[in-house]
Amino acid sequence: MIDLKFPDGEVRPFENGVTGREVAASISRSLEKKALLVKLDGALMDLARPLETGGAIEIVTRESPEALDVIRHDTAHVLAEAVQELFPGTQVTIGPNVEDGFYYDFARDEPFSLEDLPVIEARMRQIVDRDEPIAREVWDRDEAIAHFEGIGEAYKAQIIRDIPGGEPISVYRQGSWKDLCRGPHLPSTRHVGKAFKLTKLAGAYWRGDQANAQLQRIYGTAWASDADLATYLTRVEEAEKRDHRRIGAAMDLFHIQEEGRGMIFWHAKGWTLYRTLRNYIRRRLEAEGYVEVKTPQLLDRSLWERSGHWQKFHDEMFTCEMKGGEVLALKPMNCPGHVQIFNHGQRSYRELPIRMAEFDSLHRNESSGSLLGVVRVRGMAQDDGHIFCAEEQIEAESKAFIDLLRLTYADLEVELQAVKLALRPDQRFGTDDEWTIAEDTLERAARAAGVEVERVPGEGAFYGPKLEFHLRDAIGRTWQCGTLQLDYVLPERLGAAYVGEDGAKHRPVMLHRAILGSLERFIGVLIEHVAGAFPLWLAPVQVVVATITADADGYAAAAAGALRRAGLRVETDLRNEKVGYKVREHSLTKVPVIAVAGRREAEEGKLALRRLGSGAQEVLTLEEAVLQLAAEATPPDLR
């Protein structure tokens, strides 16, 4: 006998080997019908699986959040079955869940086309209607390998070979179709339901390695109900509407053209936004004791060799070869340059920490397939900075940085979602001891600043571990922008030193840090976050003074002048158009304030203000409007 403890606290004895379905049936007929899986001490299991140990039990129904993961995974299995029925000879590989859905990777010589998707979907619905029972079997490893090889499933056989010795090899039977899978699964294909949709096709490498064969990936989304699916699909549409490339064009912020792939042409409005953001972060840094410097764009190859960048990144560096054979490289980052400034002359421990900032442009020859709007580019600038400090200053400096980052994100109305600690990568400089110290120090510093960190193996930079700051945007997507990297290696390689209290030479530690990261990228993220509707202080055009009739032209121009003298970015719209037309146009380009000047306002010296997103009007005297808007448009750090 085993004891099962139910969520309401009741403990009841059951026969050893009782199944989840029988447990559900013992409670009620309706629960038996609704049951999809059981959870025993937190582990999900098939309903038909005999329970051999007691513990806390829970019957999982379609409404439980855990059920959704299994529904998605089973939808992937139904997809695989449908594909193998429709396209004999296609091999299955893996089909895991991803956010909002799943994918399945197939090996097939002929590519799938978009037109295949509805056909596959139709077959999937048939498989759901067939209500094929899904049953778990445990196979002998060698037999399993032989079976899958026998039916031409080389990838599956490979997966089985790589399963650690002690683990059981479970094969799920779905009607007459079989797939290797850890499970758990739903009782039958009917429970998958029909709230799914195949969404896109893509190439993907076997095991994510470029050296391996390329497989064909089919992506899909699946939900517990049609309503959830519909909600998801509208969310996707919403995200498309926020696309910074679309909004950037509509607002006349920037463009990119063939001759400069990954290089941004910032138009006047976009550059205003860029400068406003940069000025803001510049003030924040100055207030924290940073000094700003400017280092050369082109530097000799030998410096990059000494720093180590040449060895690891020269394929991604833009270089120019001079007549005498001299090779110069366009800087992909500022750190070696900053070390040169640090090294110029004798440094004393009294000067530390030195916080050095730079906003100069950087160039990286990113692979063509990775370029994306202003979010992934070849030419950009960062709110870059390097803190040269003594080892005992690391923790305080790190904490101060994290505090500043939080303040900045609060000002920009973005939410810090997670902090990850990227640990030593395979290809790296420095000793293991140095790495251990660096990783632990960074983690301790983060804790001191009161943030939880999640350790991510292998993701660090070649010279040191990094803290990555991930932010969450208005529609729930996350982006990595800020970073703090601890580096013992570059100061060593580039010979940085200071004279300590003891009169001896010491190695400084370098903290590489950025709050916004690439300004280009951050602006792209910000555009999508606010859907183009920037807070007043950031908006490239803050106010449009729009007339109703030509009688008010003179007054409108004077009013605009008064607003401009108060520091606001103002345009006038004196065109021979109806106000409704003007309101519509400026609303579509996300101008935060439309100040209407009709005959009435002109006579009374007033403005009728209309805020983006609201139809309400607020009539103020010109003086009041100037004061109020100027106050509102003050950047958050100056308020």
Added chain:
RNA sequence: GCCGCCUUAGCUCAGCCGGUAGAGCACCGCAUUCGUAAUGCGGGGGUCGUCAGUUCGAGUCUGACAGGCGGCGCCA
């Protein structure tokens, strides 16, 4: 870089089985001066991504290349 898809006016897109290009918006002009998300009429604008090929004839079919999009990989 790799896989798939796409490329027609400034933008969004139509163009059937090959017969030599069309809409809406935008732009320009004229009229209208009209109070909060599109005033009316008229006009200009395209060597259909590029280069080859098939054909009497190519926006339409084939190939290569370029660029874009979606993924994968990469991201100091």
